[in-house]
Amino acid sequence: xxxxxxxxxxxxxxxxxxxxxxxxxxxxxxxxxxxxxxxxxxxxxxxxxxxxxxxxxxxxxxxxxxxxxxxxxxxxxxxxxxxxxxxxxxxxxxxxxxxxxxxxxxxxxxxxxxxxxxxxxxxxxxxxxxxxxxxxxxxxxxxxxxxxxxxxxxxxxxxxxxxxxxxxxxxxxxxxxxxxxxxxxxxxxxxxxxxxxxxxxxxxxxxxxxxxxxxxxxxxxxxxxxxxxxxxxxxxxxxxxxxxxxxxxxxxxxxxxxxxxxxxxxxxxxxxxxxxxxxxxxxxxxxxxxxxxxxxxxxxxxxxxxxxxxxxxxxxxxxxxxxxxxxxxxxxxxxxxxxxxxxxxxxxxxxxxxxxxxxxxxxxxxxxxxxxxxxxxxxxxxxxxxxxxxxxxxxxxxxxxxxxxxxxxxxxxxxxxxxxxxxxxxxxxxxxxxxxxxxxxxxxxxxxxxxxxxxxxxxxxxxxxxxxxxxxxxxxxxxxxxxxxxxxxxxxxxxxxxxxxxxxxxxxxxxxxxxxxxxxxxxxxxxxxxxxxxxxxxxxxxxxxxxxxxxxxxxxxxxxxxxxxxxxxxxxxxxxxxxxxxxxxxxxxxxxxxxxxxxxxxxxxxxxxxxxxxxxxxxxxxxxxxxxxx
Amino acid sequence: xxxxxxxxxxxxxxxxxxxxxxxxxxxxxxxxxxxxxxxxxxxxxxxxxxxxxxxxxxxxxxxxxxxxxxxxxxxxxxxxxxxxxxxxxxxxxxxxxxxxxxxxxxxxxxxxxxxxxxxxxxxxxxxxxxxxxxxxxxxxxxxxxxxxxxxxxxxxxxxxxxxx
Numbered sequence: 044x045x046x047x048x049x050x051x052x053x054x055x056x057x058x059x060x061x062x063x064x065x066x067x068x069x070x071x072x073x074x075x076x077x078x079x080x081x082x083x084x085x086x087x088x089x090x091x092x093x094x095x096x097x098x099x100x101x102x103x104x105x106x107x108x109x110x111x112x113x114x115x116x117x118x119x120x121x122x123x124x125x126x127x128x129x130x131x132x133x134x135x136x137x138x139x140x141x142x143x144x145x146x147x148x149x150x151x152x153x154x155x156x157x158x159x160x161x162x163x164x165x166x167x168x169x170x171x172x173x174x175x176x177x178x179x180x181x182x183x184x185x186x187x188x189x190x191x192x193x194x195x196x197x198x199x200x201x202x203x204x205x206x207x208x209x210x211x212x213x214x215x216x217x218x219x220x221x222x223x224x225x226x227x228x229x230x231x232x233x234x235x236x237x238x239x240x241x242x243x244x245x246x247x248x249x250x251x252x253x254x255x256x257x258x259x260x261x262x263x264x265x266x267x268x269x270x271x272x273x274x275x276x277x278x279x280x281x282x283x284x285x286x287x288x289x290x291x292x293x294x295x296x297x298x299x300x301x302x303x304x305x306x307x308x309x310x311x312x313x314x315x316x317x318x319x320x321x322x323x324x325x326x327x328x329x330x331x332x333x334x335x336x337x338x339x340x341x342x343x344x345x346x347x348x349x350x351x352x353x354x355x356x357x358x359x360x361x362x363x364x365x366x367x368x369x370x371x372x373x374x375x376x377x378x379x380x381x382x383x384x385x386x387x388x389x390x391x392x393x394x395x396x397x398x399x400x401x402x403x404x405x406x407x408x409x410x411x412x413x414x415x416x417x418x419x420x421x422x423x424x425x426x427x428x429x430x431x432x433x434x435x436x437x438x439x440x441x442x443x444x445x446x447x448x449x450x451x452x453x454x455x456x457x458x459x460x461x462x463x464x465x466x467x468x469x470x471x472x473x474x475x476x477x478x479x480x481x482x483x484x485x486x487x488x489x490x491x492x493x494x495x496x497x498x499x500x501x502x503x504x505x506x507x508x509x510x511x512x513x514x515x516x517x518x519x520x521x522x523x524x525x526x527x528x529x530x531x532x533x534x535x536x537x538x539x540x541x542x543x544x545x546x547x548x549x550x551x552x553x554x555x556x557x558x559x560x561x562x563x564x565x566x567x568x569x570x571x572x573x574x575x576x577x578x579x580x581x582x583x584x585x586x587x588x589x590x591x592x593x594x595x596x597x598x599x600x601x602x603x604x605x606x607x608x609x610x611x612x613x614x615x616x617x618x619x620x621x622x623x624x625x626x627x628x629x630x631x632x633x634x635x636x637x638x639x640x641x642x643x644x645x646x647x648x649x650x651x652x653x654x655x656x657x658x659x660x661x662x663x664x665x666x667x668x669x670x671x672x673x
Numbered sequence: 674x675x676x677x678x679x680x681x682x683x684x685x686x687x688x689x690x691x692x693x694x695x696x697x698x699x700x701x702x703x704x705x706x707x708x709x710x711x712x713x714x715x716x717x718x719x720x721x722x723x724x725x726x727x728x729x730x731x732x733x734x735x736x737x738x739x740x741x742x743x744x745x746x747x748x749x750x751x752x753x754x755x756x757x758x759x760x761x762x763x764x765x766x767x768x769x770x771x772x773x774x775x776x777x778x779x780x781x782x783x784x785x786x787x788x789x790x791x792x793x794x795x796x797x798x799x800x801x802x803x804x805x806x807x808x809x810x811x812x813x814x815x816x817x818x819x820x821x822x823x824x825x826x827x828x829x830x831x832x833x834x835x836x837x
Binding site for chain 1: 694695696697698699700702703733734737738739740741755756757758760761762794795796797798799800801802803805810812813814
């Protein structure tokens with residue numbers, strides 16, 4: 044047995060030391076370093092703050108172990124706060140202030156007034172309806188959230204392992220390692236009712252138990268961070284903001300099932316998440332929380348990161364494992380299931396990022412505690428990426444069973460620009476849309492399934508009254524068609540034909556029977572496809588056909604969609620300009636124009652097909668296109 | 674030593690750094706592409722040789738994943754996000770505007786001066802900043818066709834000054 048790098052006693056000392064160090068920090072400034080805020084220039088704010096503090100003779104500390112002395116400011120890069128709309132965000136503790144839209148020019152004032160003077164700068168606070176909010180958790184966007192997975196996001200330094208330990212990190216792993224056996228851990232996870240957050244909602248405990256029971260020389264723990272749904276960034280938030288919670292969850296899965304190797308598969312579009320995870324793994328290895336004979340327990344675990352290369356289908360379990368093996372990421376026929384033959388044909392636990400991030404808290408606080416949040420069949424919380432035509436876009440975490448209305452109106456602040464709500468697309472290209480009638484539906488796995496949508500990974504795109512739902516269906520079909528791996532015929536050929544039909548309908552060239560063809564193709568593809576991508580590819584089409592059939596009819600029958608083609612128009616002859624020459628009448632293919640020679644003519648709108656022949660023929664510019672109301 | 678030889682030598686170093694393991698082929702190709710922006714035919718042949726697999730196998734992996742390019746790219750890679758959130762906040766006109774500005778026709782992705790390659794990307798995860806765009810991986814938020822073109826014009830101007 045190799046010697047251990049960190050004994051259990053040393054770990055306890057490290058916990059105490061970290062807690063003391065964190066408690067000793069007087070003034071803390073946390074600059075949000077999530078993808079959203081970084082894109083808005085938060086790193087420039089960080090650099091300016093650092094430089095400005097130093098010129099004023101303040102001692103700037105960036106690591107937990109740095110002793111700053113009296114005149115010190117602890118400057119940190121935090122994970123994503125979730126409310127990216129109002130970024131770059133800077134929070135100041137212990138004053139409990141959240142500054143929004145902070146720019147480098149504001150830094151001097153922040154140091155002068157707030158850091159040195161203890162004064163609040165009203166201009167930088169979040170304002171809504173004439174009220175200023177100083178504390179983050181008082182802002183309506185946060186007030187109704189219940190954060191378990193995102194608990195530390197925005198509140199601690201994402202790159203500092205000691206801070207994670209100071210906040211109780213890795214103590215669930217320690218508990219699992221020394222106080223529980225594999226069976227007990229699996230039972231706790233089963234009892235908690237934790238269901239896979241990647242889309243399927245399969246009970247995590249059952250998965251773990253299957254792997255635990257399988258006898259094999261090697262077993263693997265794989266984390267699916269290939270969050271490919273367009274419009275979803277929950278897992279990105281977790282990996283960037285709290286990478287250690289994912290690693291700890293995977294370690295616990297390793298202890299529970301007897302696996303010794305872990306793989307995190309992250310999509311290449313998340314370079315910051317990859318960087319944070321790499322740092323996190325390196326620090327955990329350095330401390331001895333990853334490696335051989337961890338804390339002298341005899342348990343060893345090694346962690347690897349794989350970057351995806353831009354294939355959505357790799358979010359499917361068997362495609363993901365085949366991609367880790369260095370092959371084309373194509374799904375295979377199941378069974379055998381991943382729990383029996385996964386990575387390199389060995390028993391494999393495969394869960395997504397958010398699922399693992401829940402695990403440490405469940406182990407620490409017990410299954411009963413977890414069940415106290417959420418609903419009977421879907422316990423716990425769920426993170427959602429709230430985007431589209433909604434006032435407050437960002438990352439939210441709410442208990443399962445919260446209604447759509449609460450998420451969109453109370454947290455999201457309603458529809459942008461005072462427009463009317465039309466629909467929300469939930470679950471990305473594999474999901475369906477929900478309409479006004481579903482606003483009071485509780486968000487949980489089973490309720491959504493009943494109405495033809497899924498929670499999916501949690502992407503929630505809000506659409507207002509101006510959105511054409513046929514175009515939304517086309518958008519998703521275009522996406523899935525592009526991402527179809529081509530292995531099975533129904534998905535490869537079927538999605539292509541469906542896309543062609545949808546494109547035809549959008550161009551107002553569709554026929555009524557196209558709608559039946561769409562439905563029949565959708566049913567075949569759903570039944571006959573090999574993997575989840577094909578099986579769910581038609582959901583956006585089916586659900587828009589169900590709830591917004593009139594919009595399809597507008598394209599197919601009226602040949603005019605008020606959203607795509609603007610307001611409906613009709614042609615009219617201006618009697619003041621018309622000289623009654625009769626050119627329009629002669630050119631009209633529909634015989635829709637009537638009138639006596641040298642008298643103003645009129646167009647019969649019931650016969651007119653808007654071909655514009657009269658408009659081209661009229662020498663006096665007397666033909667007008669009139670926009671109709673409504 | 675000419676440029677192509679230097680490149681192949683560097684490719685070999687990268688493959689060696691992964692211990693010539695077949696399962697690391699994706700990571701190897703990612704590293705090579707990060708340096709050279711695309712995978713040349715010689716590169717693919719070198720990978721096949723070093724990993725002891727057929728060129729067809731290497732080609733099959735390289736063409737499966739969207740991120741790999743077998744064609745040379747411009748100095749600046751511009752990616753317009755076409756995720757759902759960006760799409761509903763009108764990202765398509767940005768892409769169309771840039772195509773027109775760069776005078777790209779048909780399947781052409783790289784501008785004639787080899788300065789820009791225009792691509793779309795399926796969700797950058799910066800949905801709250803929609804519509805978003807990246808230039809060599811730096812994210813630019815809340816774009817319009819006009820502001821996107823202005824960014825590219827800025828780069829063109831700087832490049833012209835540098836080359837003058």
